[in-house]
Amino acid sequence: MFVPLARPDLTDLEKQYVLEVLDSGQLSFGEKLGRFEDAFRQQLQIPHAVAMNSGTSALHVAVKALGLKSGDEVITTPYSFIASSNCLLFEGAVPVFVDxxxxxxxxxxxxxxxxxxxxxxxxxxxxxxxxxCQMDELMRIARKHNLHVIEDACEALGAEWKGKQAGTFGDAGVFAFYANKQVTTGEGGILVTQRKDVANAAYGLRNQGRAPEDGWLEHTQVGYNYRMSDLQAAVGVAQMERLSELLRKREEKAERYKELLREYQVPVTLPQALEECKISWFVFVVILPENADQAGVIRFLHDKGIQSKPYFPAIHLQPCYRKQFFFEAGAFPVTERMAKRTIAIPFHTQLTEEEQRYVIGQLAVALQKG
Structure with missing residues (x-):
């Protein structure tokens, strides 16, 4: 049996909308892009949404739109996908990690x-x-010290803190649509904001510096080719129409995994959501026992046809960060300890009960072998 780590959930609706774009001849800045951005505005109850070609692009634009520049310090986490820190380096800002x-x-x-x-x-x-994150405290600190807040919600579409949706607390929020996300466009991202000035900057920055009111070849600022095509947006429109279904399926698979972990008495733990948090299931990560061999478990599962990955390696110990900032092991001990113990196992909406049982059964055997 082969069980992939992730698999997009695509139906005839996504195909229909893509074909509509192809038939229209308008492959960029067409009707589907507007519909996709509208879907996000309605879902998040937020006035501005600017779609782009990746979550990384949207993070970069958020940094730029807020005026962060060389030498500015931005507090963030070393336990994440590296794009959440790289987007600062693009503008010469300095990531300041906390554990x-x-x-x-x-x-x-x-x-x-x-x-x-x-x-x-x-x-x-x-x-x-x-x-x-614990958004009450984070926003209190930001207001006290007059700091901007960017929310990397690339993994959190549908998540909430005290009933308010992730991505809507700060000056800008960013979501991403890689193939393993809750909603996919293949590649893609979106910036959402309450602030009209941030949105206007984002519209220009994603399109070679052309503001909405600029002429065809007029460029108010230096920008980027971060546009989302209508082919991508077409898939996104269909996915957003199916959002409730997709989130429900992911929650069902997560609950089944939890039941199987109990049934097989697998000696792992799971990240614990705070009581105020409503989780949106992006991946299913297990925390191995402290003495477990993370690489050995991954190799064992691979040999059994089960894809798994270390999620996440510590950013500050990535070679490029050690070279630029001279980070050493021990700088953020909790991150480093958890990075050695966390793995993502197969997780997507189409997992069968047989596949999930096989995954958990083999994980149990891997841990028994030490």
Missing amino acids: IDPHTLNMDTRQIESVITPRTKAILAVHVFGQT
């Missing part, structure tokens, strides 16, 4: 104020694995 909470795996908000300096301009919060 994570060992239970939620999100940024430990108790540490934020200890690293604020006169150069601190923003907090970039990452809602890891579809679990929101």
Whole structure:
């Protein structure tokens, strides 16, 4: 049996909308792009949504639109996909890491104020694995110190903190649509914001610096080719129409995994969502026992036809970050410890009960072997 780590959930509706774009001859800045952005505005009850070709592009635009520049410090987490920090480096801003909470795996908000300096301009919060950060405290700190807040909600479409949706707290929120996300466009991202000035900047930055009111070849600012095509948007429109179904399916698969972990008495734990958080299931990550061989478990599962990955390696120990910032092991001990113990196992809407039982059964055997 082969069980892939992820698989997009695509139907005839996605195909129909893609064909409509192909038949229209309008492959960029067409009707589907507008519909996709409208779907996000309606889902999040937020006035502005600007779609782009990747979550990384949208994060970069958020940084640029908020005026963050060389030498500015931005507080963020070292336990994330590397794009959440790279987007700062694109503008010469400096990521200032704080360690994570060992239970939620999100940024430990108790540490934020200890690293604020006169150069601190923003907090970039990452809602890891579809679990929101402790947003009350994070926003309190931001307001107290007059800091911008960017929410990397790339893994958290549908997640909530005290009933308010992830991505809608800060100056800008960003979602991503890679093939393993809750909603996919193949590649893609979107910036959402309450602020008209941020939205206007984003519209221009994604389109070679052309503001909405500019002429065809008029460029108000230096921008980028970060546009989302209508082919991507067409898939996204269909996915957003199916959002409730997709989130429900993912929750069902997660609950079945939990039941199987109990049934097989697998000695792992799961990241713990805070009581105020409604999780949106992006991946299914297990925390191995402290003495477990992470690489050995992954190899064992691979040999059994089960894809799994270490989620996440510590950003500050990535070679490019060690070279630029001279980070050493031990700088963020909780992140480093959890990075060695967390793995993502197959998770998508089409997993069968047989496949999930096979995955958990083999995980149990892998841990028994040590």
